[in-house]
Amino acid sequence: xxxxxxxxxxxxxxxxxxxxxxxxxxxxxxxxxxxxxxxxxxxxxxxxxxxxxxxxxxxxxxxxxxxxxxxxxxxxxxxxxxxxxxxxxxxxxxxxxxxxxxxxxxxxxxxxxxxxxxxxxxxxxxxxxxxxxxxxxxxxxxxxxxxxxxxxxxxxxxxxxxxxxxxxxxxxxxxxxxxxxxxxxxxxxxxxxxxxxxxxxxxxxxxxxxxxxxxxxxxxxxxxxxxxxxxxxxxxxxxxxxxxxxxxxxxxxxxxxxxxxxxxxxxxxxxxxxxxxxxxxxxxxxxxxxxxxxxxxxxxxxxxxxxxxxxxxxxxxxxxxxxxxxxxxxxxxxxxxxxxxxxxxxxxxxxxxxxxxxxxxxxxxxxxxxxxxxxxxxxxxxxxxxxxxxxxxxxxxxxxxxxxxxxxxxx
Amino acid sequence: xxxxxxxxxxxxxxxxxxxxxxxxxxxxxxxxxxxxxxxxxxxxxxxxxxxxxxxxxxxxxxxxxxxxxxxxxxxxxxxxxxxxxxxxxxxxxxxxxxxxxxxxxxxxxxxxxxxxxxxxxxxxxxxxxxxxxxxxxxxxxxxxxxxxxxxxxxxxxxxxxxxxxxxxxxxxxxxxxxxxxxxxxxxxxxxxxxxxxxxxxxxxxxxxxxxxxxxxxxxxxxxxxxxxxxxxxxxxxxxxxxxxxxxxxxxxxxxxxxxxxxxxxxxxxxxxxxxxxxxxxxxxxxxxxxxxxxxxxxxxxxxxxxxxxxxxxxxxxxxxxxxxxxxxxxxxxxxxxxxxxxxxxxxxxxxxxxxxxxxxxxxxxxxxxxxxxxxxxxxxxxxxxxxxxxxxxxxxxxxxxxxxxxxxxxx
Numbered sequence: 081x082x083x084x085x086x087x088x089x090x091x092x093x094x095x096x097x098x099x100x101x102x103x104x105x106x107x108x109x110x111x112x113x114x115x116x117x118x119x120x121x122x123x124x125x126x127x128x129x130x131x132x133x134x135x136x137x138x139x140x141x142x143x144x145x146x147x148x149x150x151x152x153x154x155x156x157x158x159x160x161x162x163x164x165x166x167x168x169x170x171x172x173x174x175x176x177x178x179x180x181x182x183x184x185x186x187x188x189x190x191x192x193x194x195x196x197x198x199x200x201x202x203x204x205x206x207x208x209x210x211x212x213x214x215x216x217x218x219x220x221x222x223x224x225x226x227x228x229x230x231x232x233x234x235x236x237x238x239x240x241x242x243x244x245x246x247x248x249x250x251x252x253x254x255x256x257x258x259x260x261x262x263x264x265x266x267x268x269x270x271x272x273x274x275x276x277x278x279x280x281x282x283x284x285x286x287x288x289x290x291x292x293x294x295x296x297x298x299x300x301x302x303x304x305x306x307x308x309x310x311x312x313x314x315x316x317x318x319x320x321x322x323x324x325x326x327x328x329x330x331x332x333x334x335x336x337x338x339x340x341x342x343x344x345x346x347x348x349x350x351x352x353x354x355x356x357x358x359x360x361x362x363x364x365x366x367x368x369x370x371x372x373x374x375x376x377x378x379x380x381x382x383x384x385x386x387x388x389x390x391x392x393x394x395x396x397x398x399x400x401x402x403x404x405x406x407x408x409x410x411x412x413x414x415x416x417x418x419x420x421x422x423x424x425x426x427x428x429x430x431x432x433x434x435x436x437x438x439x440x441x442x443x444x445x446x447x448x449x450x451x452x453x454x455x456x457x458x459x460x461x462x463x464x465x466x467x468x469x470x471x472x473x474x475x476x477x478x479x480x481x482x483x484x485x486x487x488x489x490x491x
Numbered sequence: 492x493x494x495x496x497x498x499x500x501x502x503x504x505x506x507x508x509x510x511x512x513x514x515x516x517x518x519x520x521x522x523x524x525x526x527x528x529x530x531x532x533x534x535x536x537x538x539x540x541x542x543x544x545x546x547x548x549x550x551x552x553x554x555x556x557x558x559x560x561x562x563x564x565x566x567x568x569x570x571x572x573x574x575x576x577x578x579x580x581x582x583x584x585x586x587x588x589x590x591x592x593x594x595x596x597x598x599x600x601x602x603x604x605x606x607x608x609x610x611x612x613x614x615x616x617x618x619x620x621x622x623x624x625x626x627x628x629x630x631x632x633x634x635x636x637x638x639x640x641x642x643x644x645x646x647x648x649x650x651x652x653x654x655x656x657x658x659x660x661x662x663x664x665x666x667x668x669x670x671x672x673x674x675x676x677x678x679x680x681x682x683x684x685x686x687x688x689x690x691x692x693x694x695x696x697x698x699x700x701x702x703x704x705x706x707x708x709x710x711x712x713x714x715x716x717x718x719x720x721x722x723x724x725x726x727x728x729x730x731x732x733x734x735x736x737x738x739x740x741x742x743x744x745x746x747x748x749x750x751x752x753x754x755x756x757x758x759x760x761x762x763x764x765x766x767x768x769x770x771x772x773x774x775x776x777x778x779x780x781x782x783x784x785x786x787x788x789x790x791x792x793x794x795x796x797x798x799x800x801x802x803x804x805x806x807x808x809x810x811x812x813x814x815x816x817x818x819x820x821x822x823x824x825x826x827x828x829x830x831x832x833x834x835x836x837x838x839x840x841x842x843x844x845x846x847x848x849x850x851x852x853x854x855x856x857x858x859x860x861x862x863x864x865x866x867x868x869x870x871x872x873x874x875x876x877x878x879x880x881x882x883x884x885x886x887x888x889x890x891x892x893x894x895x896x897x898x899x900x901x902x
Contacts, residue, residue, distance in 0.1 A: 113527040113530075116524040116527075124557060127560075132562070140531070140547065143545070143547060146534050147534075147545065150538040150542075151544050155543065160580050162573045162580055166573040169571050169573055
C-alpha cells in the first residue's frame with residue numbers, strides 16, 4: 081500500500097473517529113503550513129462527512145521562532161482581540177477542533193525562557209474563558225500528529241533526514257493503527273472498548289488513593305477525588321457525540337484530589353514544553369503542592385511551568401498505561417507528549433478535566449474547586465511510568481489492591 | 492547562482508523595494524501555504540529590516556475550491572466579523588502589506604458563477620471601509636508572484652510540471668529584474684526613475700483625452716479627469732514612504748473621466764477573474780458606461796464583473812505600456828494580471844486610484860466623485876495593448892500629439 085493511501089486512511093480516522101465532525105458542523109483544523117497536503121486530505125474527508133464548513137487555522141513554527149527572537153515581550157504579550165474573537169466565533173457556532181501537530185522538540189531553546197513564560201501567561205489569560213469548550217467536552221476535539229524533519233531527526237538522530245521522516249511516519253501510523261489492509265475504524269472501536277473495560281474495573285474499585293513506587297526513586301501518593309470517574313479511549317461531548325481526543329491513546333485517566341498528593345515523582349522521559357526540552361527532572365509534593373523540583377537540563381523552564389500560576393504547582397490528571405503497550409513496545413522515545421504519554425504512566429500539572437468527577441461538566445469553576453479539582457490556565461502532562469512501576473490502590477476502607485506490577489496492569 | 496540565492500534576492504526586494512517595511516512597523520504578508528519557504532525568507536528579511544512584527548495571513552486555494560464546491564452560498568456570504576477586525580487591527584496599527592500570489596488560473600471553473608459573484612459581492616461590501624488604506628496609499632502595499640504547478644502548466648502546457656515550474660520561475664525572476672550577479676535594488680531604482688520620466692512628459696502634455704485604435708477593432712476614446720496625475724513605478728504613501736505596489740511594473744497609469752469614455756475596446760489577452768478565465772472579449776462604452784459586451788469563453792463571468800456594482804461598468808484606470816517592454820518581449824502569456832498587465836496597455840473596470848487626481852488622497856468619496864473619479868467595490872484590470880496600437884493624445888485646446896505608434900511610446 082502506498083504512503084498516499086495510508087495518509088488517506090489516517091485523514092479519514094482523524095476526521096471521523098477523532099473530531100467526528102457532524103453533518104452541518106463547523107470544523108476548525110489547526111496545522112503547520114508545511115503539512116498542507118495532509119490538511120487537504122482532512123478537508124476533503126470532512127466535506128465528504130457532511131461538514132458545514134471547514135476553517136483552517138494555519139501557523140508556521142519557523143516564523144514563530146523568528147518572531148520570538150525579534151519582537152519585544154510587550155508586543156508579543158499584547159494579543160489582538162480578533163484572535164480571541166476568531167476562536168469564540170468558532171465555539172459560538174458549535175464547532176469541533178482537529179489539531180495536527182508536527183512541532184520540532186526544543187525549537188525555542190534559544191529564546192529567553194522569561195519571554196516564553198510571559199507569552200504563555202498572556203495567552204493563557206487571554207484565552208481562559210474559551211478553555212472550557214474542550215476541557216469540559218462542550219464540542220468534539222482531537223489531536224493527531226505528523227512527522228516534521230526537525231522532529232524526525234530528534235527521534236532518529238543517526239538516520240538521514242528522509243529516512244528519519246519515513247521511520248517516524250511509520251511509527252505514527254503504527255501507533256494510530258493504520259496498517260496495510262486493516263480497517264482502522266474497526267480497530268479503533270475494538271481498542272476503545274478495551275480501554276473502557278479498564279475504566280469500569282477502576283471505577284468499581286473506587287480507590288481513595290494510589291501509591292506509586294519504582295526503582296527510579298518515585299514514591300508518590302495520589303489521592304483521588306470523591307465520586308471520581310476514570311475515563312479513557314473515546315469520550316462523549318455534553319451533547320452525546322463520541323470522539324477521540326487523542327490519536328493515539330492508550331491511557332485511562334482520573335482526577336487527583338488537589339491537596340491529597342504527597343511524596344516524590346521522578347520523570348522517566350524528557351518533557352517538551354514551550355519549545356524547550358526538560359530532561360532528568362523530579363518533583364516533590366506536600367499537601368498536593370510542588371514544594372521542590374530539579375532538572376538536569378532546562379530547569380528554568382521547569383520552574384516556569386511549576387510557577388506558571390497557582391494551579392500549575394498542583395496535579396490535574398493521573399493516567400495509567402501498561403508498560404507493555406503498543407507504543408512503548410516500539411521502543412521509541414518520541415520527544416512528543418501525544419506519543420510518550422501513551423507509552424507511560426503520566427501526571428499533569430494544571431487544570432483537571434471536569435469529566436473526571438460525577439456531574440463535573442455541569443459544575444461551575446467554584447463547584448469543581450469544592451469537589452477537589454485543580455484549576456489553572458495550563459495543563460501539561462509529564463511521564464513517569466517505568467518497566468518496574470508498582471501501583472497499590474487503597475480503597476475507601478483502607479484495604480489495598482495491586483493495580484500495577486512490573487509496569488503493567490494486574491487485572 | 493543557485494535558485495535559493497535568487498529567491499533570497501527576490502525576498503529582499505519584495506520586502507525592501509516592494510512593501511518597504513519601516514523600523515517598528517507591522518508587516519502583513521498574505522500567501523498560499525504551499526509558498527511557505529519563500530514566506531520564511533520574506534519574514535527573515537522583514538525582521539532584518541527592523542519590522543516591529545510580521546503577521547502571515549495564510550490561505551490555500553485548494554481548500555477554498557473544496558469549500559466553494561461544498562458549502563452553500565448563504566454560509567459563504569456570511570463573513571465573520573473577526574475577519575474584518577483582523578484587517579482593521581492591522582491598518583489601525585499602521586501596517587504595510589505584502590501579497591505573494593501564485594494562484595492557478597481558472598481553478599474555480601467548476602464553481603457556479605452566480606455563487607462566485609455572490610461571494611465577491613459579500614466580500615466587497617464587508618471590506619469596503621478598509622479598501623481606502625491601499626487604494627489611497629495610506630500605507631505601503633506590494634504584490635509579487637511565485638510559480639505554482641497549476642499556473643506553470645497553464646503557461647507552459649507542453650512541458651512536464653517540474654520544467655514548467657522552472658521556466659515560470661525564470662520568467663518571474665527576469666520580470667522582477669533578479670539576475671545572476673546584478674544588484675536588483677539598483678536596477679529597480681533606475682527602472683522606476685525611467686517610468687517617472689514618462690509620467691512627467693504625460694503630465695506636461697495635460698491631455699483632455701486619449702484615442703486608442705488598432706487592427707483588432709479597438710476604437711476607444713478615454714477622457715481624462717481635470718488635474719489628473721500620471722503615476723508609475725514607485726509611489727509614496729501619504730506619509731511619504733516610497734514603495735512599489737507591483738513587482739514587476741512597467742506601466743504608467745491615469746484616471747479616466749467617469750462619463751468621458753466612448754467607443755469599443757477589444758481585449759488582447761485572456762482575463763483571469765474570480766477563478767475563471769475569460770477569453771476573446773470586447774466592451775462597448777457610451778458616456779463612460781459599458782452598454783454591451785461579448786466573450787467567446789466565460790461570458791457569464793464577464794457579465795458578473797460588469798454588473799458587479801454600479802461602478803464596475805465604468806473605467807477606473809487607463810495604463811500605457813510599450814509593446815516593446817521586457818515582459819512582453821519574453822513572448823509569454825502569463826494568464827496572470829500582474830504580468831500580463833505589464834506587457835500591454837490596459838484598462839480597469841471599477842474604482843479609480845485617488846492619487847491619480849491632484850489632492851485626491853485627501854478627498855472624501857463624494858469629492859472624488861465630483862472630480863470625475865469612478866467608485867466601486869472592485870477594481871479589475873484587463874489588457875488591450877497590441878503590436879499595432881496607435882494612441883493620439885488630444886490636448887485641452889484640441890490639438891493632437893501622437894503618444895503611441897506601432898505599439899510603442901513615441902517620445
